[in-house]
Amino acid sequence: MTDPRLDSPLHTATRSALDPWPGEVAWRPVSPRLVALELTRVAISTAVMLAVCAVIWFFTSSAWALFAAAAVLVFTVVRGVVAVRAARSYGYAERERDLLVRHGRMVRHLSIVPYARMQYVDVVAGPLERAFGLATVQLHTAAAASDATIPGLEPAEAARLRDRLAALGEDAGEGL
Amino acid sequence: MPPPAAEPGPQPHTVIARQRLHPLSPVLKSVRTLFLIVAAVSWRGLQNLGPDRYALVLLGLLVLVLLYSAVAWRFTGYEVVGRELRIHEGVLFRRTRAVPLERLQSIEVVQPVLARLAGLSELRLDVAGAGKAEAPLAFLPLAEADALRARLLALASRTPAPAAETAPAETGLPEAARSEEPDVYRVDNNDVVVSQFLTPPVMFTPLAVLYIVGQLVFNSEFGVFAVASMVTAVAGTIGAPVMRILNFWNFRIGRTADERLRIRHGKLETRSQVVASRRVQSLTVTWPLLWRGKGWLRVTLAVAGQNSVGADGQQSRAETDRLLPVATVETARAMVPLALPGLDITALPLSPVPDRARWLAPLRRRVLAAGLTEHAFATVDGLLTRQLTVVPYARIQSVRVTEGPWQRRLGLATVYVDVAGSTPAAAVHRPLAEAFAWADELTTRARAARAATV
Numbered sequence: 157m158t159d160p161r162l163d164s165p166l167h168t169a170t171r172s173a174l175d176p177w178p179g180e181v182a183w184r185p186v187s188p189r190l191v192a193l194e195l196t197r198v199a200i201s202t203a204v205m206l207a208v209c210a211v212i213w214f215f216t217s218s219a220w221a222l223f224a225a226a227a228v229l230v231f232t233v234v235r236g237v238v239a240v241r242a243a244r245s246y247g248y249a250e251r252e253r254d255l256l257v258r259h260g261r262m263v264r265h266l267s268i269v270p271y272a273r274m275q276y277v278d279v280v281a282g283p284l285e286r287a288f289g290l291a292t293v294q295l296h297t298a299a300a301a302s303d304a305t306i307p308g309l310e311p312a313e314a315a316r317l318r319d320r321l322a323a324l325g326e327d328a329g330e331g332l
Numbered sequence: 333m334p335p336p337a338a339e340p341g342p343q344p345h346t347v348i349a350r351q352r353l354h355p356l357s358p359v360l361k362s363v364r365t366l367f368l369i370v371a372a373v374s375w376r377g378l379q380n381l382g383p384d385r386y387a388l389v390l391l392g393l394l395v396l397v398l399l400y401s402a403v404a405w406r407f408t409g410y411e412v413v414g415r416e417l418r419i420h421e422g423v424l425f426r427r428t429r430a431v432p433l434e435r436l437q438s439i440e441v442v443q444p445v446l447a448r449l450a451g452l453s454e455l456r457l458d459v460a461g462a463g464k465a466e467a468p469l470a471f472l473p474l475a476e477a478d479a480l481r482a483r484l485l486a487l488a489s490r491t492p493a494p495a496a497e498t499a500p501a502e503t504g505l506p507e508a509a510r511s512e513e514p515d516v517y518r519v520d521n522n523d524v525v526v527s528q529f530l531t532p533p534v535m536f537t538p539l540a541v542l543y544i545v546g547q548l549v550f551n552s553e554f555g556v557f558a559v560a561s562m563v564t565a566v567a568g569t570i571g572a573p574v575m576r577i578l579n580f581w582n583f584r585i586g587r588t589a590d591e592r593l594r595i596r597h598g599k600l601e602t603r604s605q606v607v608a609s610r611r612v613q614s615l616t617v618t619w620p621l622l623w624r625g626k627g628w629l630r631v632t633l634a635v636a637g638q639n640s641v642g643a644d645g646q647q648s649r650a651e652t653d654r655l656l657p658v659a660t661v662e663t664a665r666a667m668v669p670l671a672l673p674g675l676d677i678t679a680l681p682l683s684p685v686p687d688r689a690r691w692l693a694p695l696r697r698r699v700l701a702a703g704l705t706e707h708a709f710a711t712v713d714g715l716l717t718r719q720l721t722v723v724p725y726a727r728i729q730s731v732r733v734t735e736g737p738w739q740r741r742l743g744l745a746t747v748y749v750d751v752a753g754s755t756p757a758a759a760v761h762r763p764l765a766e767a768f769a770w771a772d773e774l775t776t777r778a779r780a781a782r783a784a785t786v
Contacts, residue, residue, distance in 0.1 A: 177768070254775055262737050268775050269730040272782060298752035299729035 181256060183247040190308025193288045194239035202232040248306050255295060257304045269304045271324035273297045279314050293317050350411035354452055357471040358401035363446060366397055410469055419469060435459050436488040438607040438635050439481045445600045453477040458635060485606060517667055519583035519657060527658035528577045530622040533569040540566050580657040585667060593670050611635055612671050613727045613751045617664060617720040631655040631664055633671055634754030672724060680710045688742045689761035702759030709749050709774060711759045721757040723749050726781035731771050747771060
């Protein structure tokens, strides 16, 4: 396994956690509306925090409330950038025997979940997700640490993925 | 709860006809509640009622409990229909639990103190995927529990049940009924005691005691209550090791006739667990810092669904995951293959992490290692408490690779191997290319191993 050739910088350069097997895997992106969804989430929490600041300002007229509001705004910009990058980083690929899910920009994650290990598949859509016409597919194995969550899927695509995963899981059999 | 709908196809036939649990079971189960009630009544009752009426109230309570027990007993029972074990219980809220035998991971026969006095035992079923354990079967005579376990395990592994219908041997001595297979290994009780004294809480206890004594001698204003509370605290810290000593007393490893691992231990509450090696999800060897002088280690097994819950619905606090509570390397080397055949913990092909990992793990770098053996993935981590985790390829649930920002600068990544019922095995700070090569190799080998076992 410890092939010295693999360790060479040239070989390392072509790979990254977001594209481990260049050219071999057909990655599918998630819906671009996920970016809008994440930004809306950030906007909502910012609005709540600003409202709190406004209430404090209204009752105490303390300058600290204004500082807090400014901090919230700066924080919002940072969160917005992170959220957009994170949302764009999601990708998944259905290989012959396993599902690949990648995400993260700062900390890059890649999950490989064999269909045979699948216990059940969840399709979740919260109120906000529904407003954007999106859904999240979660794959569960017997291991609690398994992390295969694909947010920002079109409902039709989510349903297709769920059915396909369920069908693949069935003929792959045994879960443990 | 209505019984589960009959499956399509052939009607499931009754394999084991419905049987009742032991008549004493409801009494034993309600003993704790009874104690609580008596304690609650006693506090104020004695003052208000006077001794005579008080005794009468207690008698009334006792009769009530006995009546309830008699009624409850009529509804308890278990049966095996088709490929499920059905457990009936409850009086007001009647409940039938169906446990699919395919998902049975291991069965433990436990004798809590009170039940042991009555010669009874409890069957705890470890079922995969059950967050809260399925209903335990409590209580059965010991011999019947052993026989039922053998039959359930035989049914679960789709092998024909033992031909000899095991009659509940009421008269036979429990020990005699069990001693058919000799133990492969016995952990020395002295070692168990010494090993538990070589744990941080116990090591610091003398200091705490000295402090208390010092306070008593030199500080006359030190109140009785303060001392009492400190004594309680000391007892609390010592409590866990003492509980472990009692739990790991007479620790014996054996093999059943059908090549399963049998682990028996316990002083007050005796436990006997049977695990098939294909149910072992991962194996961990731990070298605690304080045990290094003795050259000792402990070996734990992760079995899916091991969070078994006792008859009283409480999470069992005793550690039931040990293969060896304390052992030398040679012993562990000889015993580990019982759980994972073909694994030699002294000869694992582990490779260290590259030198550039020193920026992220300056001290740990020397310890960190990982490798792919013939049948399993193995990683070593932990500077002070060193830990070797082994996951057989056939038990891998999923593989993950993560690359943090600092790791990316250094071209490193971490490979996680997820297993059921345990924390994932992590190979930290591997070269990126190697990490992906491993991830690929692990999924391939896991697939091959699964195909071979199914």
